Amino acid sequence: MNSISANLNVMIKASEKASKILIRDFGEIEKLQVSKKGPADFVTNSDLKVETIIMEELEKARPTYSFISEEKGTKNNKDNNNTWIIDPIDGTVNFLHGVPHFAISIALRSNNEIISGLIYDPIKNEIFFAEKNSGAFFNNQRIRVSNKNNIQDCLFAIGGKLKGEPSFPNRKTGCAALDLAYVASGRYDGYFQKDLNLWDIAAGVILVKEAGGIINDIDLNNLENINIIASNPNINTKFQEKLYNF
Numbered sequence: 001m002n003s004i005s006a007n008l009n010v011m012i013k014a015s016e017k018a019s020k021i022l023i024r025d026f027g028e029i030e031k032l033q034v035s036k037k038g039p040a041d042f043v044t045n046s047d048l049k050v051e052t053i054i055m056e057e058l059e060k061a062r063p064t065y066s067f068i069s070e071e072k073g074t075k076n077n078k079d080n081n082n083t084w085i086i087d088p089i090d091g092t093v094n095f096l097h098g099v100p101h102f103a104i105s106i107a108l109r110s111n112n113e114i115i116s117g118l119i120y121d122p123i124k125n126e127i128f129f130a131e132k133n134s135g136a137f138f139n140n141q142r143i144r145v146s147n148k149n150n151i152q153d154c155l156f157a158i159g160g161k162l163k164g165e166p167s168f169p170n171r172k173t174g175c176a177a178l179d180l181a182y183v184a185s186g187r188y189d190g191y192f193q194k195d196l197n198l199w200d201i202a203a204g205v206i207l208v209k210e211a212g213g214i215i216n217d218i219d220l221n222n223l224e225n226i227n228i229i230a231s232n233p234n235i236n237t238k239f240q241e242k243l244y245n246f
Contacts, residue, residue, distance in 0.1 A: 004134075007108055011118045012118060012120075015120040015127075017057060018054045026100070026123065047088050054106065055069065062082070064078040064079040065077060065083065066082065066084070068083055069199065070087050070199045085108070087106075090176060094175060099174070104118075105204070109202065112220055115131065116132070117204065119178065119181045119204065126139060128207055130209075131210070136184050143184055145183060146232045147232060155189055157183075159172045172193075176193060179204070180204025180230060183204075183211075185211070190231030212233065213233065
């Protein structure tokens with residue numbers, strides 16, 4: 001693989017350090033499922049602990065950069081042109097229920113463009129990352145979106161509630177970051193979801209693009225109510241047609 005930037009190296013080290021807390025806390029979830037109090041407060045504390053570690057590590061390396069994070073909101077430092085976008089546990093509902101499908105997501109927005117992104121699944125020890133004009137990688141191996149042409153042969157992830165569905169909770173795989181990482185690596189052929197937050201998808205956006213995929217235009221100054229459609233280029237038009245009425 002190409003050599004990674006200093007910024008991406010900082011992101012990797014921060015996520016690896018924070019993941020130790022996440023793995024340890026996830027191991028406690030099964031015990032809490034049967035307690036009277038339940039695991040919700042415990043998971044909230046895990047979220048905050050992981051976020052704090054990531055922010056401390058990033059700020060130590062880049063003290064002037066600003067932050068957008070799920071739990072602590074926006075923190076404006078001297079450099080507003082460079083902003084870290086952090087989701088400490090994307091897939092909190094999965095984490096809460098002891099389902100090992102969640103990830104740390106970190107992106108760097110520079111001059112209103114995502115230039116670096118990292119999605120780290122600590123339980124499977126899978127790390128996806130990308131930098132502008134440098135490609136996308138999975139555990140140091142170059143990745144590309146799938147090349148399927150027939151939409152009937154494709155595997156899609158659809159998040160959020162769609163019309164005509166039963167009124168179950170509106171979660172599917174429960175982790176937007178990994179859904180996008182899986183599109184980038186060709187595991188999924190496409191992904192669609194409504195009403196996401198910027199920290200859910202920021203790292204995934206550059207992963208999909210650098211892996212040769214297509215993703216809809218996203219206003220990176222908008223923090224919420226984001227709709228996203230991502231796929232390989234061969235089936236993008238057909239995929240959008242299928243989703244037109246949702």
